[in-house]
Amino acid sequence: xxxxxxxxxxxxxxxxxxxxxxxxxxxxxxxxxxxxxxxxxxxxxxxxxxxxxxxxxxxxxxxxxxxxxxxxxxxxxxxxxxxxxxxxxxxxxxxxxxxxxxxxxxxxxxxxxxxxxxxxxxxxxxxxxxxxxxxxxxxxxxxxxxxxxxxxxxxxxxxxxxxxxxxxxxxxxxxxxxxxxxxxxxxxxxxxxxxxxxxxxxxxxxxxxxxxxxxxxxxxxxxxxxxxxxxxxxxxxxxxxxxxxxxxxxxxxxxxxxxxxxxxxxxxxxxxxxxxxxxxxxxxxxxxxxxxxxxxxxxxxxxxxxxxxxxxxxxxxxxxxxxxxxxxxxxxxxxxxxxxxxxxxxxxxxxxxxxxxxxxxxxxxxxxxxxxxxxxxxxxxxxxxxxxxxxxxxxxxxxxxxxxxxxxxxxxxxxxxxxxxxxxxxxxxxxxxxxxxxxxxxxxxxxxxxxxxxxxxxxxxxxxxxxxxxxxxxxxxxxxxxxxxxxxxxxxxxxxxxxxx
Ligand code: AHR
Numbered sequence: 244x245x246x247x248x249x250x251x252x253x254x255x256x257x258x259x260x261x262x263x264x265x266x267x268x269x270x271x272x273x274x275x276x277x278x279x280x281x282x283x284x285x286x287x288x289x290x291x292x293x294x295x296x297x298x299x300x301x302x303x304x305x306x307x308x309x310x311x312x313x314x315x316x317x318x319x320x321x322x323x324x325x326x327x328x329x330x331x332x333x334x335x336x337x338x339x340x341x342x343x344x345x346x347x348x349x350x351x352x353x354x355x356x357x358x359x360x361x362x363x364x365x366x367x368x369x370x371x372x373x374x375x376x377x378x379x380x381x382x383x384x385x386x387x388x389x390x391x392x393x394x395x396x397x398x399x400x401x402x403x404x405x406x407x408x409x410x411x412x413x414x415x416x417x418x419x420x421x422x423x424x425x426x427x428x429x430x431x432x433x434x435x436x437x438x439x440x441x442x443x444x445x446x447x448x449x450x451x452x453x454x455x456x457x458x459x460x461x462x463x464x465x466x467x468x469x470x471x472x473x474x475x476x477x478x479x480x481x482x483x484x485x486x487x488x489x490x491x492x493x494x495x496x497x498x499x500x501x502x503x504x505x506x507x508x509x510x511x512x513x514x515x516x517x518x519x520x521x522x523x524x525x526x527x528x529x530x531x532x533x534x535x536x537x538x539x540x541x542x543x544x545x546x547x548x549x550x551x552x553x554x555x556x557x558x559x560x561x562x563x564x565x566x567x568x569x570x571x572x573x574x575x576x577x578x579x580x581x582x583x584x585x586x587x588x589x590x591x592x593x594x595x596x597x598x599x600x601x602x603x604x605x606x607x608x609x610x611x612x613x614x615x616x617x618x619x620x621x622x623x624x625x626x627x628x629x630x631x632x633x634x635x636x637x638x639x640x641x642x643x644x645x646x647x648x649x650x651x652x653x654x655x656x657x658x659x660x661x662x663x664x665x666x667x668x669x670x671x672x673x674x675x676x677x678x679x680x681x682x683x684x685x686x687x688x689x690x691x692x693x694x695x696x697x698x699x700x701x702x703x704x705x706x707x708x709x710x711x712x713x714x715x716x717x718x719x720x721x722x723x724x725x726x727x728x729x730x731x732x733x734x735x736x737x738x739x740x741x742x743x744x
Contacts (some may be wrong), residue, residue, distance in 0.1 A: 246636075246675075246676045246677075246678065247633070247634060247635040247636065247647075247648070247649040247675050247676070247677045247678070248633070248634040248635075248677070248678045248680065249631045249632070249633055249649075249651055249653075249664065249666075249677055249678070249679045249680065250631065250632040250680045250683075251629060251631055251653050251655075251662065251664070251679065251680065251681055251683060251684070252629070252632075252683040253627075253629065253655050253657070253683060253684060254683075255629045255630040255631070255632070256627045256628070256629060256630075257579075257580065257581075257582050257583050257627070257628040257629065257630050258582040258583040258627070258628055259582070259626070259627055259628070260579070260582060260624045260625060260626060260627065260628055260654055261582055261585070261586055261587065262307040263307050263308050263363075263410075263586060263587035263588070264307070264578055264579065264582065264585065264587065264588045264624075265304075265305055265306060265307045265588075265617070265620070265621035265624075266306065266307050266308030266309065266310065266363075266365065266534070266587055266588055266589040266590070267304070267306050267308075267309055267310070267589055267590045267591070267592065267593040267599075268309065268310040268311075268314070268534070268535060268589045268590065268591040268592040268593060269309050269310070269311050269312070269353070269592060269593050269594070270310075270311070270312060270313040270314035270315075270316050270317075270591075270592055270596065271312050271313060271314075271316045271320070271337065271340075271344055271348075272313065272314060272315075272316055272339075272340050272342075272558065272559065272592070272596050273340070273342075273555065273556055273557060273558030273559055273560065273595060273596045274555050274556075274557060274558075274560070274594070274595040274596065274602070274604060275592050275593065275594050275595055275596040275598070276312075276348050276555070277345070277347065277348070277554065277555035277604075278555050278595065278602060278604035278605075279294075279297065279593070279594030279595045279596075279598075279600075279602055280293055280294060280297055280298075280348075280356055280593070280594055281293055281294070281347065281348050281352070281356075282294050282602070282604060282605060284605050285604075285605055285606075289359070291352060291355050291356070292347075292352075293355075293356050293359060294602070294608070296602075296608045297594055297600060297602060297608060298356075298359055298360050300599075300600045300608065300610065300614075301360045301361075301362065301593070301600075302360070302361065303618055304599065304600075304614065304617055304618050304621060305617075305618060305621030305622045306360070306362050306593075306621070307362065307363060307587075307621075308362060308363045308364070308365045308410060308587060308589065309357060309360070309362045309363070309364060309365065309589075309593065310365040310367065310412065310534055310535075310589045310591075311353050311364060311365065311366060311367065312325075312350075312353070312367065313339070313367060313415055314339070314367075314415055314535075314591075314592075315339035315340065315415065315416065315421070315422060315423070316337055316339050316340065316344075317367045317368070317369050317371070317412075317414070317415050318339065318369055318370070318371025318372065318414065318415055318416075318417075318422050318423040318424050319337065319338050319339060319369070319371060319372050319423040319424075320337075320369050321335075321369075321373070321377075322349065322350055322369070322377070322381050322384075323380075324344075324346045324349065325346045325348065325349015325350055325351075325352075326349050326350060326351055326384070326396070326397075326400055327400055329346075329347055332345075332346040332347070332349070333346060334346065336552055338423055339423060340548060340549075340556075340558060341548040341549050341550070341551075341552060342549065342552060342553055342554065342555070342556055342558075343552045343553065343554045344554075345554055350366075350381070350384070350385065351397070351400055351401065351402055354385070354402070354406050354408075363409070363410065364406070364408050364410070365410040365411070365412065365534070365587075365589070366381070366385065366408050366410070366411050366412070367411070367412035367414070367415055368381060368382075368411060368412070368413060368414065368438065369414070369424075370413055370414030370417060370424070370426075370431070370434055370435060370438060370454075371414060371415075371417070371422055371423040371424025371425070372423055372424045374434060374438065375434070375437050375438045375441050378413075378438045378441070378442060379438075379441045379442060379444075379445055380393050381393075382408075382411070382442050382445050382446060383445055384396060384397050385397070385405065385406045385407075385408050386405050386406060386407055386408060386445065386446050387405060387445070388405055409448065409449060409450055410449075410450045410452070410587070411442065411449055411450070411451050411452065412452045412454075412483065412532075412534065413435040413438055413439060413451060413452060413453050413454065413479070414431065414434075414435065414454050415454065416454060416457040416485060417431040417454045418431075418454065418455075418456050418457055418461055418463055418467045419457045419461070428463065428466065428467045428469075428470035428471050428474075429470055429474065431454065431471060432453075432470055432471040432472075432473065432474025432475055433474055435453050435454070435471065435474070435475050435478075435479070436474045436475045436478050436479075439451045439453075439475065439478035439479055440478055443478070450480045450481065451478065451479045451480050451481070452479065452480070452481045452482070452483050452532045452534065453471055453472070453475050453479040453481070453482050453483065454471065454482075454483050455467065455468050455471070455482040455483045455484050455485075455512060455531075456468065456484070456485070456512075457485045458485060458486055458487075459486065459504070459507075459508045459511065464511075465511065465515050468482060468512060468515035468516060468519075469515055469518060469519055472515075472516055472519040472529060473519055473523070476519060476520075476523055476525060476527070476529065477525075477527075479529065480529070480530070480586075481529065481530050481531060481532040481586055481587070482512065482516055482529055482530075482531060482532070483531075483532045483533070483534050483535075484508065484509070484512055484531055484532070484533045484534075484536075485533075485534070485535035485536070485591075486504075486505060486508055486533075486535070486536050487535070487536070487537055487538070487539035487541055487591075487597075488501035488504065488505075488537075488538055488539075488570060488574070489538055489539060489540045489541065489542075490540075490566065494640075494641055494642065495566060495671060495700065496638065496639065496640045496641065496669075496671060497640040497641050497642035497643060498566065498570060499566065499569060499570060499573070499638070499640075499667075499669040499671075499734065500573075500638065500640050500642070500643050500646045500669060501538075501570045501573060501574060502570075502573030502574055502576055502577040502650055502667075503643050503646050504642075504643070505536070505573075505574055505577040505578075506577050506580070506581075509531065509533075509577070509581045509584065509585065512531060513531070513581075513584050516529045516531075530584050530585070530586040531581075531584050531585045531586060532585075532586060532587045532588070532589075533578060533585050533587070533588040533589070534587065534588065534589040534591075535589060535591040536574055536578070536588060536589070536590060536591060537571070537574075537590055537591050537592075537597050537613075538561070538563065538567045538570055538571060538597075538613065539559070539561060539591075539597045540561050543561070545557075545558070545559055545560055545561055546558070546559050546561075555604075558596065559592075559596045559597050560595055560596065560597075560601070561597050562611070562703045562705075563611045563612045563613045563703055564612060564700065564701045564702055564703040565612055565695070565696070565697045565699065565700050565701070565702050565703075565712055565734065566700040566701065566734060567612060567613055567703075568612035568613050568615060568616055568695055568712070568736055569616075569667050569669075569695070569700075569734055569735060569736045571590075571613040571616050571617065571736075572616035572620070572665065572667050572695075572736035573650055573667045573669075575616055575617065575620045575665065576650050576651065576652045576665055576666075576667065577650075579620070579624060579628050579652045579654070579665070580628070580630070580652050582628040590617060598611065599611050599613045599614035599617055600614065601706070603706065607706050608706075609704070609705075609706045609709035610704075610709055610713075611703075611704065612695075612702075612703060612704060612712045615695055615712075615713055615714050615736070616695065616736045619665075619693070619714060619738050620665055620738075623654070623663040623665075623738060623740060624654045624663060624665070625654055625656040625659070625661060625663070626654055626655050626656030626657055626658065626659075626661070627654060627655050627656075627657065628652060628653075628654055629652070629653040629654060629655050630652075631651050631652060631653050631664070633647060633649060633650075633651060635647035635648050635649035635675075636648050636649075636670075636673075636675070638669040638670055646669070647669075648668060648669050648670045648673070648675055649666060649667070649668060649669075649675055649677060649731070650666065650667050650669065651664060651665060651666035651667075651677075652664075652665055653665070655684075659742070659743070660684070660687070660742060660743030661690075661740070661741070661742050661743075662681070662684060662687060662740070662741040662742070663738060663739070663740050663741075664679060664737075664738070664739040664740075664741075665737070665738055666731060666736075666737045666738075666739070667731075667735065667736055667737065668731035668732065668733060668734065668735045668737070669734070670733045670734065671700070671733055671734055672733050673733055674730050674731065674732055674733060675730070675731045675733075676728055676729070676730050676731075677728070677729050677730075677731055678726050678727070678728050679726065679727040679728075679729065679739065680725070680726050681725060681726070681727060681741060682725045682726075684741070684743075686743065686744040687741040687742060687743060687744055688741065688742055688743075688744050689720065689722055689727060689739070689740075689741060690740040690741060690742045691716070691738075691739075691740045692716070692717040692718075692720050692729050692737070692738070692739045692740075693714040693715060693716060693717055693737065693738050694714065694715060694717040694731065694732055694735050694736070694737045695712065695713065695714045695715075695735060695736040695737075696732040696733070696734065696735035696736075697712060700734050714736070714738065717729060717730070717731075717737065720739075727739065727741075
């Protein structure tokens with residue numbers, strides 16, 4: 244059985260854990276909104292039609308922010324369609340997903356849902372078919388105190404207090420030719436800059452996110468970031484990253500190393516944005532909003548747009564397996580390792596659409612395999628993110644060459660002394676004994692070790708078998724008071740929790 248080694252030290256601090264790392268995404272797409280968070284006929288629905296069972300899962304996931312209302316959808320969206328009496332709202336074609344948008348849920352409903360779910364909203368404005376005016380109208384509607392047309396309209400629509408939304412995305416994936424209103428970097432950069440400047444005239448206390456590339460494989464990647472930031476550097480705070488990973492051509496070994504690809508992507512975006520910082524002689528640092536990431540089998544049947552115009556079709560309803568959960572764990576490790584530059588992130592998406600939570604419209608709900616790494620990381624990552632010194636046997640991949648079989652990150656809460664280690668074993672066949680050297684903490688005890696693993700990496704769950712893939716206690720541990728040995732099963736996601744003695 245190969246051995247790996249991890250050295251932990253409370254002084255190897257990368258950055259404080261950003262709660263905003265544990266964000267997700269709700270788009271008007273498929274059954275994410277209708278039949279997902281909103282399902283008035285459901286037995287657990289409240290007066291607004293929001294499902295209580297979904298909100299319970301949201302709380303268990305420990306979500307911080309929720310990005311809304313898209314995604315590709317936002318680039319053709321008129322936010323005014325979703326306010327006022329529901330009976331008066333227009334029904335529109337949503338070109339992005341070839342669906343019909345009934346506008347039963349809009350910004351006011353979403354804000355009521357966010358409040359109930361205890362999450363921070365991250366609002367996106369349409370910079371595809373619309374521009375500065377519509378963005379500032381929406382901002383005044385949400386954040387204005389009253390005494391102006393749009394803020395008074397919000398009051399008339401039932402919300403006396405401003406929503407005070409802090410996080411705003413300036414459009415979505417504007418580099419993508421599939422995007423409605425797709426633009427060149429210069430065109431988008433100018434529009435984003437002017438929109439940001441006008442928004443700050445209404446409310447200067449905002450975190451504004453410019454669109455970065457929709458993937459590292461985009462032909463404009465790198466140049467896009469440079470040109471957009473050359474136009475927007477002073478006005479924005481963050482630049483977005485989007486990335487989806489899936490097993491291609493049966494190459495499971497490479498898929499399990501998706502975190503390595505995410506590491507490179509983040510490093511490349513940091514290099515691009517810091518280049519603009521150097522060239523423009525700025526002191527301000529632009530950080531990253533990784534506001535779409537996940538496993539998504541985007542070339543699969545489940546992701547083909549409908550040909551007619553259905554309301555809330557079954558779309559992008561990927562069913563996740565054990566390997567997908569391990570990859571999601573690996574991606575969370577990558578995001579945490581980069582906490583000095585990744586200020587926020589959103590797992591895309593929340594319910595039904597490439598999601599950790601699934602529902603039957605009007606019926607039962609359940610957790611996908613990918614629910615578990617997210618819920619564990621969000622509940623146990625506390626305090627500071629620690630870089631770990633790692634020695635590991637290698638894992639051979641066709642795509643990335645030899646990468647470590649073990650990937651890991653740790654957090655340490657200086658107030659409580661709690662330490663959490665998050666680790667994956669990428670090996671398809673071999674257990675890995677990991678020696679965790681804890682001497683630098685001067686006296687800790689093992690609280691819990693868990694593992695998520697199955698002999699079948701392709702095992703997924705249904706509503707009837709949802710509990711059959713979940714973290715279980717890992718009792719293959721031994722402890723000599725300073726070094727903890729823990730055996731990680733092949734292809735597994737693992738959490739080890741330590742506390743002060
Ligand atoms: O999350 C699904 C889609 O992926 C989003 O709408 C879009 O932004 C991205 O291409």
